[in-house]
Amino acid sequence: MNGPLSVATIVASLVLAAWCLLRSALNRPPSRFDLLATAALALLVAVLVVVAVIGLFDGTRPTETATFAGYLVTTIAFAPTAAVLARMEPTRWGNLILGVACLVLPVLVLRLAQIAEVTSG
Template sequence: MNGPLSTATIVVALLLAAWYLLRSALDRAPSRLDLLTMAALSALAAVLVVVAVIGLFDGTRPADTATFGGYLITTIAFCPAALWLAKLEPTRWGTLILGVGAIILPVLVLRLQQIAEVTHVV
């Protein structure tokens, strides 16, 4: 896993999560800017996943490739799913959906890093 790219993804996701959760607490529906920032976060997560998939072909594979692949699929699909659900819910709950989606992404990235680190030790 790419350290700086993973760190950037985590930091951006946590900042956006704080923003979305604050807007939800203030009873604000998702704005166009909120939806666009989630789309940008989705693109950042997609770049991270592509880099991780390319890394699978360099010869070092995780001990549990199926679990790693499952986390890759979940990581790339989670933000677009949250974005789609937020578009369906044009109330404060849509903003909460974006916040929850953004706060779960760092957990997925950290888990991918944990699985990848086990590979380098073994």
């Protein structure tokens, strides 16, 4: 797992979470900007996952490869799923969906890093 990239993803996700929760608190539906910001985050996460997948082929695999793969699939699908659900809900609750998703995403990234550290060599 790439350290700086993970940190950047976590920070970006938390910033977006704060923004979306604030927008939800102000009774605002997800705007085009909110959804585009989520798409940008999804892109950042996709880069992180691709880097992690490439890392699987350099000889050191996590001991729990199945779990790691499961987390990779969940992580890459996470922000897009949240965006789809948020678009279905053009009320303040749509922004709450984005906010919650952006709070859970850092947990997924941390778990990925945690699993990646335990390598079988």
